[in-house]
Amino acid sequence: TSRSFFPYRYIAALLQFFGYCEINIFRSSTSISVVAMVNNTAVYSLKTSNATVASCPFNVSDSEENYFPENIGEFDWSPAIQGYVLGAGFLGYIITHIPGGLLAECYGAKFTFVCGLFLSSLGHFLSPPAARSSAYLLIAMQLIRGFGQGLIPPAQCVLAANWFPINERSLLNPLVLTGFAVGTIIGGLSSGAMCSTNVLGGWPSVYYVYGALGLLLTFCVQMFMYESPKCHPRIKESELNYILQNQETDLSKKRPPAPWRKIFSSVPFYAVSYALFSTLWTAVHYLSIQPLFLGTMLRYTIKENGILTSIPLFFHLVLTFTGSCSSKWLISNNYVGVDKVRKGFNLLYCSGYSLCLLGVIFSGCERIPSTVLSIAAMCLIGFSFNGSIITPVDMSPTFAGIYVS
Numbered sequence: 253t254s255r256s257f258f259p260y261r262y263i264a265a266l267l268q269f270f271g272y273c274e275i276n277i278f279r280s281s282t283s284i285s286v287v288a289m290v291n292n293t294a295v296y297s298l299k300t301s302n303a304t305v306a307s308c309p310f311n312v313s314d315s316e317e318n319y320f321p322e323n324i325g326e327f328d329w330s331p332a333i334q335g336y337v338l339g340a341g342f343l344g345y346i347i348t349h350i351p352g353g354l355l356a357e358c359y360g361a362k363f364t365f366v367c368g369l370f371l372s373s374l375g376h377f378l379s380p381p382a383a384r385s386s387a388y389l390l391i392a393m394q395l396i397r398g399f400g401q402g403l404i405p406p407a408q409c410v411l412a413a414n415w416f417p418i419n420e421r422s423l424l425n426p427l428v429l430t431g432f433a434v435g436t437i438i439g440g441l442s443s444g445a446m447c448s449t450n451v452l453g454g455w456p457s458v459y460y461v462y463g464a465l466g467l468l469l470t471f472c473v474q475m476f477m478y479e480s481p482k483c484h485p486r487i488k489e490s491e492l493n494y495i496l497q498n499q500e501t502d503l504s505k506k507r508p509p510a511p512w513r514k515i516f517s518s519v520p521f522y523a524v525s526y527a528l529f530s531t532l533w534t535a536v537h538y539l540s541i542q543p544l545f546l547g548t549m550l551r552y553t554i555k556e557n558g559i560l561t562s563i564p565l566f567f568h569l570v571l572t573f574t575g576s577c578s579s580k581w582l583i584s585n586n587y588v589g590v591d592k593v594r595k596g597f598n599l600l601y602c603s604g605y606s607l608c609l610l611g612v613i614f615s616g617c618e619r620i621p622s623t624v625l626s627i628a629a630m631c632l633i634g635f636s637f638n639g640s641i642i643t644p645v646d647m648s649p650t651f652a653g654i655y656v657s
Contacts, residue, residue, distance in 0.1 A: 260478075260487045261495060264415040265424050267477050268408050271369060272431025273438065274466050275401045278376045279341065280439030280561060281458040282394065283543040286337055288447035288455045288554050289383065291328050333387050338540045340391045344398020353406035357510065361410035362479045364403050369470040371400025377463025380456035409644055414480040417498030422583055422593075425642040426576040432535070433565040433572065433634070440565070444558020520647065527598060527640035531633070534605055538564075538630050545626070550619050560623060564630035571634030579638045590646055598639030604632035 329337070348368075355364040375397030383390040408428070416424045439462070447455045478484040481495045515521055543561055546552045552560060575597055582588045588596075608629035615621040 259491050260484055261415045261417075261420075261424075261481070261491065264411060264477060265428050267473050268365075268411060268428045269431040269434075270469055271365060271404050271408060271473070272429060273435035274369065274372065274431075274462075274469060275404060276432045276435030277439040277462050278372060278397060278401070278466070279540075280436045280543075281443040281462055282341065282376075282379075283338060283540055284440065284443040284554065284558050284561065285447055285455045285458050286334055287543055287547040287557060289327050289329075290334060291326065327383070327387070329387055334544070336391050337387065337394055338544075340394035341398035341401070342536050342540065344395040344400075345402040346398075348399045348402030349406060352403035355403065356407040356410045360479050361407040361414065362473070362477050364407035365411065365477070366470060366474050368400045368403030368407065369466060369473060371403070372397045373400070373463050373466025373470060375400060376459055376466060379459045379463075380453075411477075411479075415495065417495050419498055419584065421642070421646070422580040422590075422638070423576050426572050426579075426637045429637045429641055430569050430572050433568040437562045437565040437569075440558045440562030442558070444555045444561075447554050447558075524640065524643050524647065527643070531601070531636045531640050534629075535633055538626075538633075542626060542630075546623075549617070550622060560627070564627040567627070567631040568634040571631055572637045575635055575638035594639050594643050594646065596639075597635045601632050601635035601639060604635070605629050608632065 352364055352368065355367075375393045375395075379390055379393045379397075382393040412421070412425055412428065439458075443458045446457045446461070449457070451457050452460055481487055481492050484492075543557055546557045546560055547554070579593045579597065582593055583590055608625045611625040612622050612629070615625060
């Protein structure tokens with residue numbers, strides 16, 4: 253049988269990639285739009301007697317327009333409310349991780365993936381009317397968005413285990429995960445510009461446009477994604493055999509029940525869980541705090557904020573691709589074992605990120621070093637995509653969804 257021009261496993265990888273794009277487009281657009289939604293002048297006027305409005309020193313004789321370069325937002329939310337809006341999505345994301353893993357294992361990864369895309373897209377699309385009704389209703393919409401997004405990673409891990417051959421995982425898995433970076437680049441670059449225009453009311457456009465695109469992606473995944481190669485009605489026999497011959501388990505057999513006792517008594521399980529938690533924490537910290545840090549502490553405009561939030565993700569992509577090719581070369585040629593490759597890349601990420609973040613702290617309000625070091629910190633997260641992030645698929649393809657949750 254002739255080889256397919258574009259193998260279906262790559263279509264599966266592409267749809268998973270877009271799923272991760274959706275997650276971070278929604279996150280980055282929300283973080284940047286909140287800066288545009290809030291009337292900083294109003295918040296500042298309520299706090300004139302409190303110097304903690306910003307930690308960076310400023311000349312009190314400066315005009316409010318100089319201190320807060322863009323103060324046209326329609327909401328006078330306090331910093332606490334802004335924090336709740338930004339944090340609600342991440343809270344929902346955490347809550348549904350374990351249920352997402354169980355759903356993917358019991359009812360199918362495709363079903364879970366589609367449900368996650370639909371919920372998150374709907375919550376994002378309905379955010380503007382919710383915000384104009386009540387800040388707390390917006391928080392509820394962001395929580396729903398987070399609930400949906402929390403279902404996606406566990407489901408994706410199961411789909412990756414089903415579709416990706418062993419010898420291609422070191423390349424395909426990191427490429428799928430670069431969707432996080434691409435999503436942040438797209439969301440950051442476009443959201444700053446969209447919030448500065450009058451199209452669809454300015455800031456609401458980032459919710460309507462991306463929410464609608466998310467619903468379109470949901471439809472595409474439902475139509476073109478399949479649970480496993482054996483479920484695909486049009487896959488060529490050559491590709492099907494190639495995938496099945498390079499799997500640890502026989503996908504035709506029913507998935508065995510999860511060995512919970514062995515999982516919870518496994519030291520490697522706790523090590524990977526801690527590594528995943530730490531990696532996701534650093535990424536979440538950057539996406540939620542960086543736009544506010546740039547806008548209110550270092551006083552960048554909305555457009556500058558979007559650009560500076562996106563720049564690190566370009567270099568993040570470069571490091572991820574470099575790491576993917578390097579890890580595949582090392583593993584394919586048997587120079588280093590899979591475990592050492594994963595540990596090595598994780599060490600590069602952890603040590604580099606920590607040093608850069610300490611540099612940001614000691615740089616204080618100095619614009620150039622703070623900006624450069626924060627960009628470098630985010631770039632180095634790219635190495636984790638060849639380390640802890642894909643380790644669950646290496647450890648147990650059958651229960652990868654549970655491990656990630």
